[in-house]
Amino acid sequence: MHASPWFQPNHRPAQFQRGHISELAVGHPPRPVPSLSASTRAATEAMAAEQKPLVVIGSVNADLVLPIERLPKPGETLAATSIETVPGGKGANQAAAAARAGYPTFFVGQFGKDDPNASLLRGALLGCGVDLSHSQDVAGPCGTALILLQPGGENSIIIVGGANTTTWNLSDGVRQLLAGAGAVLLQREIPESVNLEVARLAKAAGVPVFLDAGGVEGPIAPELLTCLAVLSPNETELARLTGLPTGSEEQVRVAAEQLMAAGVEAVLVKLGSDGSLLLPGPGQAAIRQQAIKAPEVVDTTGAGDCFTATYAVAVLEGGAAPQALQFASAAASICVRRKGAMPSLPSREEVEALLTSLQS
Known part of the structure; x- marks a missing residue:
């Protein structure tokens, strides 16, 4: 198998090495998430x-998380066992995972300056080691997600865009950051026009762009696909x-090939409990x-x-x-074993320990 040209590292490769998110809980004490260890933080800086x-x-x-036994039927009222507010959002999750x-990792996002949850969200990302120097505060509330969590880990999610979907203005600092990036990672919970502008800038600078398709359900702009x-x-x-x-797997391949033709x-392609397939x-x-x-x-x-974020890290x-896919699969395997989006993200040491155990 010959790798696509972009899969070749554009800088000196590194081996897979290195290694308090607070919560606002209702009816539960805060459930801390481990911060980066001193050794991991030092390695990150190096x-x-x-x-x-x-x-x-x-x-x-x-994320407002409500554990329920099943989804309610039309007109039915069900009781949730608890409610917790935890940090999330696809962009923030991916930045924290990386x-x-x-x-x-830099995260460029928008926090609602009128929302008391903003400090929770900033603290969570900073605690994971994410650089927020290019994020900004905007008027109004933060984005909010209502997550109905069923036994077995399945979830149903309703999103209110809040600050994520208000007007975006990419500063000169962000544009310079994009030009010097190793890669740019996007999702679809912010306006598509922003993703397109970012992708154009990155492509012009020769920076590879990853897009996680999660978020809105509409079609992706043809020009964005080409970036x-x-x-x-x-x-x-x-x-x-x-x-x-x-x-079927063959149908997945055919559909993926259509996107490459575009x-x-x-x-x-993320296949849940069936793994993943890379074309x-x-x-x-x-x-x-x-x-x-x-x-x-x-x-x-x-x-x-x-999965998406740790795959990007391994490639960078x-x-x-194949090794990048295995690394991402190990990270996702650890993630599903714990509650919450950002609180469940594994450290580098945990991922490496799992991979080592699979080889023994």
């Missing part, structure tokens, strides 16, 4: 000096984007990664974000595609 950063531009939400995986080094949908999102069935360089480029053999099974699935919220560090 790595930042020699590697181009990952720049994540996207959403940040306060930073906890040990890679220098993407990697598009990462799950099988449901892939079906919506292409209008093609994705019930200009996307590579397509990485690295037109005419190249697909790469299949089986899921690394979790002993117990507690909460799948944020697992897809964790010079990992070949």
